Amino acid sequence: xxxxxxxxxxxxxxxxSTALILIPDKRWxxxxxxxxxxxxxxLVSFSWPLEIxxxxxxxxxxxxxxxxxxxxxxxxxxxxxxxxxxxxxTFFMGFAALLIGLSMYSLMxxxxxxxxxxxxxxxxxxxxxxxxxxxxLGFSNQExxxxxxxxxxxxxxxILYATLEASVLMTGLLALLNISLAFxxxxxxxxxxxxxxx
Amino acid sequence: xxxxxxxxxxxxxCSGAGIFLTRFPRVLKWSGAGFGILMVxxxxxxxxxxxxxxxxxxxxxxxxxxxxGRRFVLSPSDxxxxxxxxxVFLFWTLILNPKIIPGYxxxxxxSGISLIITAYAVDPIFYGALFFAFLALIHVxxxxxxxxxxxxxxxxxxxxxxxxxLFILFAAWLASWVGFNSGDVFMLSRALAIxxxxxxFLLAIFPFISWIPMVAEANHPFxxxxxxxxxxxGVFLFGSRFLTEGGWFAQGIDLQTPLQxxxxxxxxxxxxxxxxxxxxxxxxxxxxxxxxxxxxxxxSLFRLGFPIYFAMFLVQLLALGGWSxxxxxxxxxxxxxxxxxxxxxxxxxxxxxxxxMVSYFSLAGLPLLAxxxxxxxxxxxxxxxxxxxxxxLVLGSLGLIVxxxxxxxxxxxxxxxxxxxxLGDRFDKGVLIALSLLLFSLGLFPRLIYQLGLAxxxxxxxx
Numbered sequence: 001x002x003x004x005x006x007x008x009x010x011x012x013x014x015x016x017s018t019a020l021i022l023i024p025d026k027r028w029x030x031x032x033x034x035x036x037x038x039x040x041x042x043l044v045s046f047s048w049p050l051e052i053x054x055x056x057x058x059x060x061x062x063x064x065x066x067x068x069x070x071x072x073x074x075x076x077x078x079x080x081x082x083x084x085x086x087x088x089x090t091f092f093m094g095f096a097a098l099l100i101g102l103s104m105y106s107l108m109x110x111x112x113x114x115x116x117x118x119x120x121x122x123x124x125x126x127x128x129x130x131x132x133x134x135x136x137l138g139f140s141n142q143e144x145x146x147x148x149x150x151x152x153x154x155x156x157x158x159i160l161y162a163t164l165e166a167s168v169l170m171t172g173l174l175a176l177l178n179i180s181l182a183f184x185x186x187x188x189x190x191x192x193x194x195x196x197x198x
Numbered sequence: 199x200x201x202x203x204x205x206x207x208x209x210x211x212c213s214g215a216g217i218f219l220t221r222f223p224r225v226l227k228w229s230g231a232g233f234g235i236l237m238v239x240x241x242x243x244x245x246x247x248x249x250x251x252x253x254x255x256x257x258x259x260x261x262x263x264x265x266x267g268r269r270f271v272l273s274p275s276d277x278x279x280x281x282x283x284x285x286v287f288l289f290w291t292l293i294l295n296p297k298i299i300p301g302y303x304x305x306x307x308x309s310g311i312s313l314i315i316t317a318y319a320v321d322p323i324f325y326g327a328l329f330f331a332f333l334a335l336i337h338v339x340x341x342x343x344x345x346x347x348x349x350x351x352x353x354x355x356x357x358x359x360x361x362x363x364l365f366i367l368f369a370a371w372l373a374s375w376v377g378f379n380s381g382d383v384f385m386l387s388r389a390l391a392i393x394x395x396x397x398x399f400l401l402a403i404f405p406f407i408s409w410i411p412m413v414a415e416a417n418h419p420f421x422x423x424x425x426x427x428x429x430x431x432g433v434f435l436f437g438s439r440f441l442t443e444g445g446w447f448a449q450g451i452d453l454q455t456p457l458q459x460x461x462x463x464x465x466x467x468x469x470x471x472x473x474x475x476x477x478x479x480x481x482x483x484x485x486x487x488x489x490x491x492x493x494x495x496x497x498s499l500f501r502l503g504f505p506i507y508f509a510m511f512l513v514q515l516l517a518l519g520g521w522s523x524x525x526x527x528x529x530x531x532x533x534x535x536x537x538x539x540x541x542x543x544x545x546x547x548x549x550x551x552x553x554x555m556v557s558y559f560s561l562a563g564l565p566l567l568a569x570x571x572x573x574x575x576x577x578x579x580x581x582x583x584x585x586x587x588x589x590x591l592v593l594g595s596l597g598l599i600v601x602x603x604x605x606x607x608x609x610x611x612x613x614x615x616x617x618x619x620x621l622g623d624r625f626d627k628g629v630l631i632a633l634s635l636l637l638f639s640l641g642l643f644p645r646l647i648y649q650l651g652l653a654x655x656x657x658x659x660x661x
Contacts, residue, residue, distance in 0.1 A: 114372070137357050141350055141353065143347075143348050143353060146353050146356070146357065149357075150356070150357065150360050153360070153361070153364070154360065154364070157364045157367075157368075160368075161367065161368070161371070164371050164375070165371060167266075167267070167268070168266040168267065169265060169266040169267065169268045169325070170325065170328070172266065173325070173328045174328070176332075177328065177331055177332065180332065180335050181335070181360075184335050184338060184339065184356075187339060187342075188338070188342060188347075188348045191342050191343070191344055191345070191346060191347065191348070192345065192346060192347045194344035194345055195344055195345065
């Protein structure tokens with residue numbers, strides 16, 4: 001039963017991060033990011049005590065909140081703001097995400113040799129997030145997309161690293177990195193509209 | 199009281215306070231310089247682990263701080279590094295012109311220096327990679343001033359630094375899990391490959407090189423000059439400590455060949471970029487890429503190469519300072535940094551152009567300027583290794599010199615129009631003349647700077 005639950009979490013992480021790439025509406029994207037952190041928390045909680053694993057969830061939700069508030073504050077967000085997307089582009093990205101998913105799945109047996117304390121589902125969830133985060137980073141030059149891609153990559157790494165080491169300082173620093181990345185994303189979005197210092 | 203509190207936490211708190219004063223760049227400049235002097239003096243003279251009397255109090259400063267079970271250690275052998283890093287901060291603060299450099303430069307650069315010291319001080323050392331990720335965030339903010347959008351180069355810098363951090367953390371864990379004494383060469387070589395990938399991201403080694411020319415071309419020249427100078431120093435210091443403390447040097451793993459191959463590649467790219475660049479910003483990128491290559495070659499010589507590395511860094515500091523000030527001033531005058539736009543600049547702004555060329559040729563390795571004797575010493579140190587390494591060192595420098603000569607011909611081009619001679623304001627004039635004279639004199643008396651590099655190495659390595 002726990003294995004089935006883990007499998008479902010890993011698959012939902014894949015779907016969530018694929019949707020992060022495909023969906024053009026920025027608010028939905030940030031909502032999905034928050035949802036993704038629930039999956040990260042659940043997979044990490046199989047390796048760590050709940051009270052430490054919950055740090056991932058709190059930090060992730062804080063990051064998502066910071067990004068969401070910045071979107072609300074954006075003058076052009078009176079309506080729904082979207083990333084530019086075309087139908088062929090969306091199909092291409094979906095196909096690329098599928099390829100990443102399949103290739104990561106095929107790499108899983110080898111990856112299991114590296115992460116001995118991890119379950120196959122944890123490894124799968126981690127490498128899927130790493131791969132799809134890298135895909136997002138490779139295909140986008142919008143600052144918010146880059147930040148979301150980096151948050152996804154770091155989340156994937158956190159799942160894998162949680163199976164290797166449980167240091168309080170490392171957990172705190174990684175949580176701080178997530179929140180700092182979100183603040184940076186907010187700053188990068190707002191910087192062009194800020195008053196020049198010189 | 200402990201050294202991490204004095205050299206990490208205190209500067210971080212001060213830089214946080216400085217953020218609220220960005221509307222007063224002059225105040226920030228001079229208070230930053232005062233703070234820098236205080237930190238440099240403390241880095242040189244502070245007695246660590248020995249009781250001493252300060253006015254009415256007897257104080258003993260511990261060399262470590264415990265945070266959540268991990269130690270931050272800054273012992274007497276780290277004092278030259280602390281003094282060097284704060285000297286670099288002091289130098290850049292002193293040479294900046296508050297009229298053309300954004301006010302946030304001083305507090306953000308101070309927090310960046312504190313983060314480099316943190317990365318250097320943390321035990322286990324691989325945690326330091328995380329602090330470089332935070333440093334990257336600060337640099338992204340520095341390179342994206344209010345009123346402008348982030349450039350593609352800045353976003354790429356951010357991505358590469360975060361990925362580099364992840365690879366280093368994973369490699370360090372893998373190495374500690376396998377254990378150096380287990381004899382599992384296959385797994386150790388895997389760990390080393392991942393580590394090399396991590397440091398390639400951090401040091402912008404091919405193929406992760408692209409953000410350097412992008413940032414140099416599109417961002418503020420003073421801030422990008424500072425970033426190239428300080429950031430790569432930080433990575434080299436962290437990398438050296440990582441390899442020595444992590445036990446990588448002691449295991450008979452061949453680190454020399456990969457370092458030398460990477461160094462040669464960077465020198466070749468730097469030389470080629472200089473030959474084909476038609477933009478002053480990209481030429482500074484060529485200099486930096488070649489400098490990374492030379493630094494890698496120097497570090498590949500281990501104990502013999504460290505004094506050369508530190509001496510080269512000091513020359514780089516002076517030359518990049520001169521180059522960045524000149525370019526920042528030219529940015530306010532020229533429409534862009536293309537050589538075509540800068541044609542004839544030396545006839546109107548002779549001092550700026552002269553400082554630009556002296557700084558450039560010092561780093562390119564033109565004889566009689568500050569870089570040349572050090573590159574000669576580096577080549578001498580590499581003479582017992584395959585000939586292609588020294589050939590790359592010479593050809594890389596030649597490429598830089600050829601590129602510099604072409605830029606020089608553009609700068610001195612006669613447009614046929616009558617121009618009014620402009621020497622710039624008194625502060626810039628003074629700084630540029632002083633830096634150029636220093637670069638000339640260090641070319642004539644290279645032992646001065648080499649001895650300084652040797653002294654830093656000796657204290658650092660404990661002899």
